[in-house]
Amino acid sequence: MIPEESRFESDPEELVSDPPLPDGWEIGTPDASDRFEVARLTHLLRAHERHGRGWAGASVDDVLVEVSEHGLRTRENVVVRDPEGQIQAWGSVHDRAGGRMLYVHIVSRELAPPIARKCSDVLFEWARGQARAVGAARGLDTQQIDTGAFEDDDRQHAWLDSAGFRKVRTWWQMSRPVEPEEIGLVPDPDEWEKKGARFRLVDREGQGLPDEADLRAVHDVLEAAFVDHFNSFEESYGEFLHRLREDPGHRWNHWWLVELVDDVPEGLEAPEGRHPAVGALIGTVSHNATGPDSSYVSYIGVVDGARGRGVAKGLLRTIVADAARRGRVSVGLEVDADSSTHAHKLYESMGWRTKYVTQSWHLDVPVD
Known part of the structure; x- marks a missing residue:
């Protein structure tokens, strides 16, 4: 469930009472209504991306997800001025899910190393305090902080290591080009069927919200598909829906569901009047400032009892065909480089190639 009020501490001075900063430097919170502050945050984020992987992709919309009033029930921010x-x-x-707190850590690339390090230390101290606050509100003994870094960002790696974080995972950020003729990869990206499996968009009436039963089916499939995967934390239906709708690239017509309509194995059940849902894919739009947009596979999952029937490959063909229909230039996705499922082999066989590499770093914070 989404909390009525934030579980975080809103006053940064409660968490960092004596920041190790030079005279005149201050900690505070950003003003999302101030376009100059939002522009400055966007500049910092883009510079961070440019240094880490060679180019910037973030937009003002990505910043507003973090700092706008709409998201502050599940997020909190601090800045150093x-x-x-x-x-x-x-x-x-x-506050992503019970036990898991995501963390963004950005320091200007224009600062001299000594003051940059002091700013970094302030951010880490604040994040540890927020972990204790949200962990206590959820009644936990330990709260995980989960943050990311680009593979080639040595400064970030050194700071994370010295703050007690440990590198726990590597992720390949993959992309494949889309050709116009690939619209024919499936009969119709909106709905098609093969070998007893029906691939379809979630049901909608006009431009309103999709059918709630379909949305719950997508949530249930993804929860079941990832239950044994790395760093999986149970996320309620409300948390799941709220988070995904915040994404600037969110589109309801990029959510697909797979149902078995024939040859259903034992153990796969469904509510009365429905077919068992066994696969799901949530896509988003990636806007390119200098050219056509791309599609992105935010989530793809198949439940255990339906694996080996071509469900994952069918979903990937569907989003590629949909991208071709929309004039998109590519489809991106992220894959766990250390996964025992070797999912990257499927992606590589279908034309995906690694574009850049990121890492996950974790810190477990005891909750007082």
Whole structure:
């Protein structure tokens, strides 16, 4: 369930009472209604991306997901300002699921190393305090902080290591080009059927919300598909829906469900009047500032009892065909480089190639 009020501490000075900053430097919270502050945060985020992987992709919309009033029931932010009032560092936390808190840690690339390190230390101290706050609100003994880094960002790696974080996973960020003729990969991206499996968009009436039974089926499939995967935390239906609708690239017509309508194995059940849901894919739109948009596979999952029937491959063919129909230039996705399922082999066989590499770093914070 989404909390009525934030589980975080809104006053950064309660968590960082004596910041190790030079005279005139201050900690505070960003003002999402101030377009200059939002522009500054966007600049910092894009510079962070450019340094880490060679190019920037973030937009103002990505920043607003973190700092806007709409998201503050599940998020909190801190900034460090220099004596001129310019934001030089930014931290953001997201109460993602019970036991798992996502964390963004960005420090200006224009600062001299000594002051940059002090800003980094302030952000880490604040994040540990927020972990204790949200963990206590959820009644936990330990709260995980989950943050990411680009593979080639040595400064970030050194800071994370010295703050007690450990590198726990590597992720390949993959992409494949889309050709116009690939619209024919499936009979119709909206709905098609093969070998007793029906691939379809979630049901909608006009431009309104999709059918809730379909949305719950997508949530249930993904929860079941990832229950044994790395760092899987149970996420309620409300948390799941709220988070995905915040994504700037969210589109209801990029949510697919797979049902078995024939040859249903034992153990796969469904509510009365429905077929068993065994696969799901949630796609989003990735906007390109200098050219056509791309599609992105945010989630793809298949339940155990339906694996080996071509469900995952059928879903991937569907989003590629849909991208071709929409004039998109590519489809991106993320894959766990350390997964025992070797999912990357399927992606590589279908044309995906690694574009850049990221890492997950974790810190477990005891909750007082």
